[in-house]
Amino acid sequence: MELLSNLASPIVIGILMGGLYVVIALGLSLVFGVMKVINVAHGDLVIFGSYMAYAALTTLGLNPLWWILPSLPLFFILGYLIEKYLLNRAAKISPDAALIIAFGLALIVQNASQIIWTPQTRSLITDFTMTTFKVGRVYIPLVYVLDFVAALVVMVVVRQFLQRTYLGQAITAASQDRQTAELMGINPSRVYQVAFGIAMALASIAGIFYGLTFSFYPSSGPALLIIAFGVIILGGLGSMVGTFIGGMIFGLSQTLGGYFFGPTGQLLVPFLMVLLVLTIRPQGLFGR
Amino acid sequence: MRKYSLLGTLIVITVLAALLPVIGAPKTWLLYLFYFYVFLAAANMWNLLAGFSGLLALCPAAFIGLGGYTMTILTWWGIQYYIGIIVGGVVAALFAMLISMSVFRMKGVYFAIGTLVLPAILKLVFLRWKPVGGDFEGGGAGYMVKGVRAIPPEVTYWLALGIGLASMVLILIILRSKFGLGLAAIRDNDISAASSGINVFGLKLSSFIIAALVMGVVGGIFYMNNGYIEPNNAFDINWLMIVLLATVIGGKGLEWGPLFGTVIVVALRFQLARYAGISLLIQGLILVVIMLVAPQGIVGLIRDLRKKFMNQQNKKLPSSS
Numbered sequence: 001m002e003l004l005s006n007l008a009s010p011i012v013i014g015i016l017m018g019g020l021y022v023v024i025a026l027g028l029s030l031v032f033g034v035m036k037v038i039n040v041a042h043g044d045l046v047i048f049g050s051y052m053a054y055a056a057l058t059t060l061g062l063n064p065l066w067w068i069l070p071s072l073p074l075f076f077i078l079g080y081l082i083e084k085y086l087l088n089r090a091a092k093i094s095p096d097a098a099l100i101i102a103f104g105l106a107l108i109v110q111n112a113s114q115i116i117w118t119p120q121t122r123s124l125i126t127d128f129t130m131t132t133f134k135v136g137r138v139y140i141p142l143v144y145v146l147d148f149v150a151a152l153v154v155m156v157v158v159r160q161f162l163q164r165t166y167l168g169q170a171i172t173a174a175s176q177d178r179q180t181a182e183l184m185g186i187n188p189s190r191v192y193q194v195a196f197g198i199a200m201a202l203a204s205i206a207g208i209f210y211g212l213t214f215s216f217y218p219s220s221g222p223a224l225l226i227i228a229f230g231v232i233i234l235g236g237l238g239s240m241v242g243t244f245i246g247g248m249i250f251g252l253s254q255t256l257g258g259y260f261f262g263p264t265g266q267l268l269v270p271f272l273m274v275l276l277v278l279t280i281r282p283q284g285l286f287g288r
Numbered sequence: 289m290r291k292y293s294l295l296g297t298l299i300v301i302t303v304l305a306a307l308l309p310v311i312g313a314p315k316t317w318l319l320y321l322f323y324f325y326v327f328l329a330a331a332n333m334w335n336l337l338a339g340f341s342g343l344l345a346l347c348p349a350a351f352i353g354l355g356g357y358t359m360t361i362l363t364w365w366g367i368q369y370y371i372g373i374i375v376g377g378v379v380a381a382l383f384a385m386l387i388s389m390s391v392f393r394m395k396g397v398y399f400a401i402g403t404l405v406l407p408a409i410l411k412l413v414f415l416r417w418k419p420v421g422g423d424f425e426g427g428g429a430g431y432m433v434k435g436v437r438a439i440p441p442e443v444t445y446w447l448a449l450g451i452g453l454a455s456m457v458l459i460l461i462i463l464r465s466k467f468g469l470g471l472a473a474i475r476d477n478d479i480s481a482a483s484s485g486i487n488v489f490g491l492k493l494s495s496f497i498i499a500a501l502v503m504g505v506v507g508g509i510f511y512m513n514n515g516y517i518e519p520n521n522a523f524d525i526n527w528l529m530i531v532l533l534a535t536v537i538g539g540k541g542l543e544w545g546p547l548f549g550t551v552i553v554v555a556l557r558f559q560l561a562r563y564a565g566i567s568l569l570i571q572g573l574i575l576v577v578i579m580l581v582a583p584q585g586i587v588g589l590i591r592d593l594r595k596k597f598m599n600q601q602n603k604k605l606p607s608s609s
């Protein structure tokens with residue numbers, strides 16, 4: 001009984017934090033599902049999203065949650081252009097070329113952030129950053145709840161978009177079978193550009209909520225990338241529901257690992273799980 | 289004939305490079321060259337994996353870090369550094385063997401992701417594990433390499449030169465052997481290679497282990513010169529960046545690619561050392577531009593230009609006659 005009540009806190013926090021990981025991983029999952037490219041710049045783009053929110057907060061005094069609205073079109077356009085002028089050309093050269101271009105992009109974004117905002121640690125501090133409330137014996141910070149709500153909203157919106165709109169269906173079709181989609185009159189280049197634009201917008205949202213929850217610095221990106229990979233691998237590449245459950249599993253194993261094995265267990269346990277899943281079931285727990 | 293001239297050039301350059309510390313070359317030159325040799329060896333091995341064996345292994349930091357840690361820990365047990373460097377290579381190779389049971393079940397993207405996670409796991413392990421030393425060493429605090437002051441700087445330089453040369457010779461030998469032919473067949477089409485009797489799994493595994501061995505030795509030499517090792521540096525993604533940049537800028541899958549690429553990476557690193565951010569930013573830009581303009585890197589570009597030039601010459605010949 002004592003153990004159970006002690007475990008309540010890591011379990012609740014783990015699930016809520018899993019929501020944040022879901023948002024971070026969704027953009028990566030979408031790009032892989034549609035374009036079959038591992039966008040290794042994703043983590044750095046997420047942190048770039050945090051920095052843009054930080055810039056809006058410090059220069060305009062804009063609340064990060066309001067910054068979501070203007071950042072979505074901004075990042076969408078940015079992603080659209082990156083796909084159109086960089087990745088699209090790379091994909092024609094070889095599959096490895098796209099990966100290497102993404103590496104170059106990661107270097108550029110990371111170091112541009114470092115030059116503009118210095119290597120100092122930053123965080124998005126607002127009036128609700130320190131707010132916590134108590135449920136039973138568990139103290140829950142408000143930002144963690146926001147992370148989880150954001151995950152649910154983003155999941156539902158992206159799912160509805162993919163299922164209900166023409167463009168969304170085209171993206172789904174192109175991800176399932178590119179050649180058949182082309183025969184059905186879908187322009188794959190345009191689909192890829194839109195998909196990458198959406199992934200960038202998702203990176204921006206992820207960056208905003210990451211910045212609200214944790215402090216960040218220019219080289220936080222690669223660690224986030226590995227976490228996002230972990231989430232996707234646990235859930236299965238390209239599966240949306242899988243990504244959601246993967247995020248929960250990752251968050252839970254992180255907090256429970258921390259509870260049982262101390263601070264280094266926090267990431268060690270989920271990473272070992274990722275390696276185990278990759279070995280036994282490479283397509284992920286929910287992948288087909 | 290051509291074979292001998294190549295061998296001769298290599299020997300002459302090596303002898304000249306080896307004499308540099310004796311004739312009193314400036315210390316900064318020796319430092320640049322040290323980095324050049326070490327990065328060259330790592331990049332050559334990554335080229336063997338990603339360029340020739342079709343293994344997009346994103347884990348050079350795992351091998352290099354393990355080699356460095358093994359060498360460092362052994363000096364704490366009073367074992368000489370040169371033995372430690374070799375043992376470091378062996379440990380990295382054993383780790384590659386062990387981990388291949390897991391990662392070699394993955395294909396393509398999954399292999400890349402699986403190998404990317406390895407250095408992250410090792411970093412966490414070494415942040416926690418304290419094999420030697422007291423409360424103030426190990427873990428996040430890292431270890432000093434014991435007795436590093438007693439090692440003359442020219443010995444460190446020669447060791448680096450040795451591993452750089454060895455990696456180059458190894459690549460040249462591998463590519464001219466049956467092993468290299470098998471790898472080329474796999475790279476072009478692994479299914480048809482398998483059907484013509486090539487042991488695809490065996491060859492890939494061998495090049496994975498060879499690369500791990502050399503990278504482990506590289507790690508030992510690098511951290512011996514560094515005098516200090518800690519997990520966040522040893523298992524950093526930076527190692528991947530260095531080998532990837534050097535290989536791709538020079539020409540991935542071309543035997544002389546890493547040589548040219550490493551020159552550029554080291555030059556940029558030191559020319560812009562004061563502005564670390566800008567240096568990496570420029571390297572990122574070069575990476576993107578090279579990939580779009582000349583996917584085969586500088587060596588590929590030179591080769592294509594030469595071919596073009598030769599073709600023009602050939603066209604001119606019949607018209608003039």
